[in-house]
Every structure is written in structure tokens, then in C-alpha cells.
Amino acid sequence: xxxxxxxxxxxxxxxxxxxxxxxxxxxxxxxxxxxxxxxxxxxxxxxxxxxxxxxxxxxxxxxxxxxxxxxxxxxxxxxxxxxxxxxxxxxxxxxxxxxxxxxxxxxxxxxxxxxxxxxxxxxxxxxxxxxxxxxxxxxxxxxxxxxxxxxxxxxxxxxxxxxxxxxxxxxxxxxxxxxxxxxxxxxxxxxxxxxxxxxxxxxxxxxxxxxxxxxxxxxxxxxxxxxxxxxxxxxxxxxxxxxxxxxxxxxxxxxxxxxxxxxxxxxxxxxxxxxxxxxxxxxxxxxxxxxxxxxxxxxxxxxxxxxxxxxxxxxxxxxxxxxxxxxxxxxxxxxxxxxxxxxxx
Amino acid sequence: xxxxxxxxxxxxxxxxxxxxxxxxxxxxxxxxxxxxxxxxxxxxxxxxxxxxxxxxxxxxxxxxxxxxxxxxxxxxxxxxxxxxxxxxxxxxxxxxxxxxxxxxxxxxxxxxxxxxxxxxxxxxxxxxxxxxxxxxxxxxxxxxxxxxxxxxxxxxxxxxxxxxxxxxxxxxxxxxxxxxxxxxxxxxxxxxxxxxxxxxxxxxxxxxxxxxxxxxxxxxxxxxxxxxxxxxxxxxxxxxxxxxxxxxxxxxxxxxxxxxxxxxxxxxxxxxxxxxxxxxxxxxxxxxxxxxxxxxxxxxxxxxxxxxxxxxxxxxxxxxxxxxxxxxxxxxxxxxxxxxxxxxxxxxxxxxxxxxxxxxxxxxxxxxxxxxxxxxxxxxxxxxxxx
Numbered sequence: 001x002x003x004x005x006x007x008x009x010x011x012x013x014x015x016x017x018x019x020x021x022x023x024x025x026x027x028x029x030x031x032x033x034x035x036x037x038x039x040x041x042x043x044x045x046x047x048x049x050x051x052x053x054x055x056x057x058x059x060x061x062x063x064x065x066x067x068x069x070x071x072x073x074x075x076x077x078x079x080x081x082x083x084x085x086x087x088x089x090x091x092x093x094x095x096x097x098x099x100x101x102x103x104x105x106x107x108x109x110x111x112x113x114x115x116x117x118x119x120x121x122x123x124x125x126x127x128x129x130x131x132x133x134x135x136x137x138x139x140x141x142x143x144x145x146x147x148x149x150x151x152x153x154x155x156x157x158x159x160x161x162x163x164x165x166x167x168x169x170x171x172x173x174x175x176x177x178x179x180x181x182x183x184x185x186x187x188x189x190x191x192x193x194x195x196x197x198x199x200x201x202x203x204x205x206x207x208x209x210x211x212x213x214x215x216x217x218x219x220x221x222x223x224x225x226x227x228x229x230x231x232x233x234x235x236x237x238x239x240x241x242x243x244x245x246x247x248x249x250x251x252x253x254x255x256x257x258x259x260x261x262x263x264x265x266x267x268x269x270x271x272x273x274x275x276x277x278x279x280x281x282x283x284x285x286x287x288x289x290x291x292x293x294x295x296x297x298x299x300x301x302x303x304x305x306x307x308x309x310x311x312x313x314x315x316x317x318x319x320x321x322x323x324x325x326x327x328x329x330x331x332x333x334x335x336x337x338x339x340x341x342x343x344x345x
Numbered sequence: 346x347x348x349x350x351x352x353x354x355x356x357x358x359x360x361x362x363x364x365x366x367x368x369x370x371x372x373x374x375x376x377x378x379x380x381x382x383x384x385x386x387x388x389x390x391x392x393x394x395x396x397x398x399x400x401x402x403x404x405x406x407x408x409x410x411x412x413x414x415x416x417x418x419x420x421x422x423x424x425x426x427x428x429x430x431x432x433x434x435x436x437x438x439x440x441x442x443x444x445x446x447x448x449x450x451x452x453x454x455x456x457x458x459x460x461x462x463x464x465x466x467x468x469x470x471x472x473x474x475x476x477x478x479x480x481x482x483x484x485x486x487x488x489x490x491x492x493x494x495x496x497x498x499x500x501x502x503x504x505x506x507x508x509x510x511x512x513x514x515x516x517x518x519x520x521x522x523x524x525x526x527x528x529x530x531x532x533x534x535x536x537x538x539x540x541x542x543x544x545x546x547x548x549x550x551x552x553x554x555x556x557x558x559x560x561x562x563x564x565x566x567x568x569x570x571x572x573x574x575x576x577x578x579x580x581x582x583x584x585x586x587x588x589x590x591x592x593x594x595x596x597x598x599x600x601x602x603x604x605x606x607x608x609x610x611x612x613x614x615x616x617x618x619x620x621x622x623x624x625x626x627x628x629x630x631x632x633x634x635x636x637x638x639x640x641x642x643x644x645x646x647x648x649x650x651x652x653x654x655x656x657x658x659x660x661x662x663x664x665x666x667x668x669x670x671x672x673x674x675x676x677x678x679x680x681x682x683x684x685x686x687x688x689x690x691x692x693x694x695x696x697x698x699x700x701x702x703x704x705x706x707x708x709x710x711x712x713x714x715x716x717x718x719x720x721x722x723x724x725x726x727x728x729x730x731x732x
Contacts, residue, residue: 028542198465204363 008060037238041265073131078114113295155265185296213300235261350576353382359676395432429475431714433683434721509650521670528676557676683712
């Protein structure tokens with residue numbers, strides 16, 4: 001059985017409140033919070049990027065796995081904000097983590113679902129026996145154009161998973177993907193900020209792919225949503241995962257633990273998997289978890305997981321996701337603009 | 346001039362129809378109208394289609410021939426009309442005149458717009474093509490801005506309030522909640538409307554009609570053909586023009602072209618304003634409904650806000666307006682709106698509306714282009730006018 005041997009999250013400490021963004025753009029912050037269900041979002045410090053976030057999350061994952069980093073045979077970082085267009089994020093991460101140099105490394109990009117794609121690739125490599133452990137990371141310092149609705153949600157954070165076949169914290173029972181050419185959100189080479197198709201990002205993009213991938217997984221595994229104790233959906237905001245749950249007949253209490261978006265925003269490649277780390281932090285052995293990511297462009301990866309007894313000990317071996325959610329310092333819009341390098345002359 | 350009747354109507358769903366193209370929409374509406382009329386496609390002699398900006402929205406010009414071809418109507422003459430948001434009613438008027446003149450017996454008049462393939466900012470720019478490029482667009486004005494200026498002027502001159510303006514949207518949404526083809530078929534509260542995002546002071550988000558995909562189509566026919574088919578008679582079609590640029594108008598607080606068209610239409614139809622049991626007006630922005638009920642003579646100038654606030658425009662009120670949700674709740678695929686309005690009056694007069702006004706026997710549709718430069722008005726009735 002393949003599964004998660006170690007997991008960890010990292011969320012930057014700075015936060016900006018929706019009201020503060022609304023104040024600058026003369027918008028109604030309260031209405032936004034009600035509609036999109038995001039109160040505040042995480043902002044990376046000046047010295048944080050996708051690589052530092054990846055390393056911080058991966059350190060937590062290795063601590064929980066309790067393995068020698070040298071046993072990790074592959075590392076993939078999924079992100080849409082790799083600091084370099086050419087020069088891998090993964091090489092910096094393996095050196096910082098003491099992995100390799102005898103290691104397979106690549107960077108992934110698939111909008112918000114590159115992290116779950118990395119998990120699937122590690123599963124394949126472990127299953128085939130090519131590697132013993134694989135490190136799958138999803139992390140982002142997401143960009144939102146000043147004044148765009150994305151500014152309220154595009155946040156920073158990430159999660160990392162050691163995928164292996166022993167010492168499992170959670171078994172990965174199965175996975176299923178659903179992908180199509182759906183141009184709902186994109187950023188061309190050299191462009192600073194992404195563009196999006198506004199409401200086109202909803203029905204034909206997010207909902208279609210999340211629902212089809214989830215249904216596909218349920219069919220493949222012969223299960224129904226009732227067989228799962230906790231459910232995680234990608235969180236572009238707090239509204240979409242709730243609607244997806246409703247459409248699939250999942251009661252809101254089952255997604256409750258995953259909804260980290262309300263207080264940290266959408267960390268893109270980190271979004272659904274940071275939600276998963278928070279669910280694991282609170283899970284009891286034997287619980288089944290359903291997770292479906294979404295990446296614009298568009299595709300979804302759906303996973304069926306089962307928590308093992310090892311969760312009890314393992315989760316205390318590193319900082320929990322709630323620690324990062326609660327460890328926060330508020331910044332004003334000016335500081336945010338400086339930290340996010342929005343002030344250009 | 347010969348008598349002309351409406352004998353069929355068809356409408357697509359209005360909304361963000363991601364998986365439907367311009368031609369799909371035009372063909373669906375046309376086929377639905379044909380089906381409603383009970384006629385075979387071979388009976389159609391000519392085709393008019395109102396469309397404002399397919400060239401900018403979809404890169405497609407020459408949509409008259411394209412739509413006719415996709416409905417299997419070749420080789421009949423196919424003509425596109427363009428008068429900004431009044432493109433649809435302009436097509437209707439041409440169709441009516443073509444039959445009234447005796448040249449054709451059965452004519453299809455459609456309207457179509459596919460707007461959601463572009464970003465909102467690009468749509469706003471394209472729509473600004475309906476205004477004066479040199480004098481209005483060039484200084485950064487947009488349509489919300491133009492109508493906001495008219496709203497401000499009306500508020501300053503007559504004491505019209507934001508609450509009165511917002512009430513327009515509240516009532517239209519109440520009506521639209523019953524309309525399955527509406528883009529936003531649900532109710533909104535006055536508080537929601539008044540507190541929605543500011544777009545162009547004083548107009549807020551819920552004062553503005555949406556960006557919409559959709560098509561509508563009607564079939565008009567000569568008396569000879571129509572009399573066997575439970576027709577709704579066209580008692581008058583009138584069109585009047587005003588300056589395109591708002592600042593060239595004599596007044597910012599009236600739709601002068603609509604006033605002129607209304608006066609002529611009442612004369613031609615032989616019916617006064619008080620006989621209009623149902624009315625469609627062009628609430629592209631909520632202030633326009635207030636300006637429209639004044640232009641149509643439903644209330645004195647300056648009293649439109651109160652007329653709305655007193656509920657006179659609601660179904661059950663004195664002069665029901667936009668009974669299926671108007672442009673605000675129903676959606677505003679610009680080229681299709683004028684035809685949709687005619688169609689909704691037709692349905693009311695046939696007793697088939699989703700929000701029926703009991704015993705409606707005459708109705709009026711006012712389709713406005715730009716900030717009022719084109720006014721297209723039709724009066725329909727159950728009874729033929731006495732000559």
C-alpha cells in the first residue's frame with residue numbers, strides 16, 4: 001500500500017485583512033467577506049518565496065516521517081510562482097533539506113493543482129520500486145493584480161508530503177484525475193499578474209472538474225461520499241468548496257476542518273493540500289478522507305485516503321497547521337504592496 | 346400600408362452561455378419562433394437580424410447571412426440592423442415595414458448578441474461604440490457613467506432619490522424571479538440594491554443590467570396569413586433619433602426621441618397611454634426606467650421616481666412594466682433585447698406570459714439605443730386598429 005509517510009505545512013506569518021484591501025480600493029470589504037468567505041490572507045515576507053515555503057513545509061514532513069532525508073529518491077515542487085522561469089526550485093530545496101545529490105528533481109506547474117500532481121508522480125515512482133520515498137510539494141506566493149478581485153484571495157503557503165510504502169500516516173487508497181482544455185485563468189510568460197475569465201472560472205472550470213474528478217474517484221473505488229468522514233476541496237475562496245460540497249451531497253461539517261482559506265487565503269498549489277494537513281492534524285485513526293484539488297486550465301485530482309494509527313504520534317512531531325494559521329502579524333496595504341513588490345517605478 | 350401581425354416568438358435562455366456560439370443562439374431562437382408560428386421555414390420571405398457588435402464581441406460580421414444559412418433559410422434576403430441597444434427593435438420595424446409595404450408576406454425578425462467571450466473591460470469598451478467616440482469615449486466616459494450623469498441630473502432637478510432608482514431593480518427582479526429564461530431569476534431586497542458595489546455614482550451594481558448571451562426572434566405576417574393564426578396585431582412601429590452625444594441634448598433628464606416616438610405611436614394606434622396594459626422599457630440602467638415612464642406619458646416629467654416607488658410599475662399596479670424582469674433581471678444581450686421585449690408583449694397579449702397581467706389587450710415596447718439617440722417603439726394589440 002502506498003501512502004503518506006510524513007506531511008507538513010508552512011504558512012507565512014504576515015496577514016492582510018479583506019477590509020484593508022477594500023479600504024484602499026474603495027470597495028465593500030464586508031460584502032466581499034460575506035460573498036467570498038475570506039477574512040484575511042497570508043502574505044509572504046520579503047525574504048520568502050516558493051522555495052523557502054517548500055523547504056519549511058518539507059522539513060515538517062521529514063520530521064513526521066522520521067526518515068533520513070537521504071532516503072528520498074525524488075522531489076517535485078508544484079507551483080505557479082517558481083522564483084525563476086529557468087532554474088529549478090527543486091535543486092535549491094534538495095540542497096537545503098539534505099536530500100541527494102543522488103535524487104530525481106523536477107518542478108511542476110498546473111495552476112493550483114501542481115502539488116497533487118506531484119503526489120501522484122511520487123506514488124507511481126514508489127509503486128514501481130524506482131524510489132523508496134518521494135517528496136511531493138505544492139507551494140505558492142500567488143499573484144493578484146492590484147485592484148483585481150484576486151487580491152483578496154491570492155495568498156502564500158504550501159504543504160509537503162513524503163510518499164512511501166511504510167510507516168504510513170494515511171494510506172492513499174486510490175486517485176483519479178479529470179482534465180480538459182478550459183482556459184479560465186492564465187498568465188503568459190513574462191507577465192506579472194494572471195488574467196482570468198471572471199465567472200467563467202466557476203461553473204465550466206472549477207465545478208465541472210472538481211465534481212467530475214470526485215465522481216470518477218467514487219466510481220473507481222465503488223464508494224459514495226457517505227463513506228468518507230472528512231472531505232477537502234480546492235479553495236479558491238470559501239464559497240466554491242461549500243458549493244461543491246452541496247452539489248455532491250457532502251454535509252458542511254465534513255469540509256469544516258479543511259476550510260483554511262477563510263484565514264489564510266488561497267495558497268494556490270498549496271491550497272487543497274494545506275487543507276489536508278489541517279484535516280490530518282485533527283483526524284482519528286481509521287477515518288477516511290476524500291480530497292479533490294483543482295488547477296485552472298483545467299484539471300482536478302481526486303484522492304481517497306485512510307488515516308492509520310500512526311497519526312496519533314506523528315502529528316506531534318512537527319508544528320501543526322493551526323499553529324501557522326494562528327501565528328500572525330497584520331500588515332497594512334502599503335506594507336503588503338512593498339512586500340509583494342507591487343510598487344514599481 | 347397593410348396590416349401586420351406577430352404570429353410567433355422564440356427566445357433562448359439569457360445568461361452566460363459558455364457553450365453556445367453566436368450562430369447557435371440565433372438559430373435556436375429563430376427555430377423556436379417558427380415552431381411557435383406553426384409555419385414551415387419555406388414560408389419565410391425575408392430575414393432581419395438586430396445585432397450591435399458581433400464584430401467586436403466575436404470577430405464575426407455578416408451575421409445576417411450566417412444566421413439565415415444556419416436556419417436553412419437560404420436564399421431569402423437577410424439583413425442586419427444596427428442601432429446599438431436598439432438594434433433588435435430596429436430589425437422588428439424593418440420586418441413590419443417590409444410586410445406592410447406588400448413586398449413580403451412573412452418575415453422573421455431576430456436579435457442576437459454573444460457577449461461573454463470577452464473580459465468585462467473589453468465588453469465595456471465595445472459597448473462604448475454606441476456613444477460618441479470623439480466626444481464621449483475619448484474622455485473616458487462609459488455607459489454606466491453616461492447614465493449616472495442622467496441620474497444625477499434627474500436627482501438634482503426633480504429630487505429623485507437613490508431609493509426610488511433602486512426600487513426599479515427590486516421590482517424588475519421580483520418580476521424576473523418568475524421567468525425561467527431570465528439571467529438572474531431571483532428577488533433582491535432594496536437594501537441589497539442600495540448597498541451594492543458603487544459603479545458610477547449614484548448607480549450601483551444592482552442598477553446595471555448584466556453582460557449577457559442570448560437571442561430572440563419573432564415572425565411577422567400579413568393580415569391574410571395571420572388572421573388564421575390567433576395573431577397579435579402590430580398597431581404601430583415608430584422610430585426617432587436624437588443626438589448621439591449626451592452633452593448635445595437640450596435636456597439631460599428626458600428621453601426626447603422616445604417622447605416623439607410615443608406621441609406618434611399613440612396617434613397611429615388610436616390608443617392613449619392609459620390603454621397600455623403591459624409595457625416593456627429599456628432598463629439598461631435603472632434610471633432609464635424612470636426616464637422611460639415619463640417619456641411614455643405614464644406620469645408627468647420628474648415624477649417617474651415616485652411612480653416607480655408607489656409600485657405602479659409592478660404587476661398588480663396601475664401600469665405594469667417589465668413583467669418578466671426587464672433587462673436587469675432578465676439579461677441584456679444588446680442586439681436581442683428589442684425583440685425579446687416585443688416577444689414578451691406578444692406573450693402577455695396571448696395570455697401566455699410567465700407573469701401574466703390578466704386580460705391584457707394592448708401593450709407597448711420601448712427599446713433605446715445608446716444614451717437615448719435611438720428610440721424604437723411598438724404598440725401591439727389583440728384587436729386590429731380601426732382605420
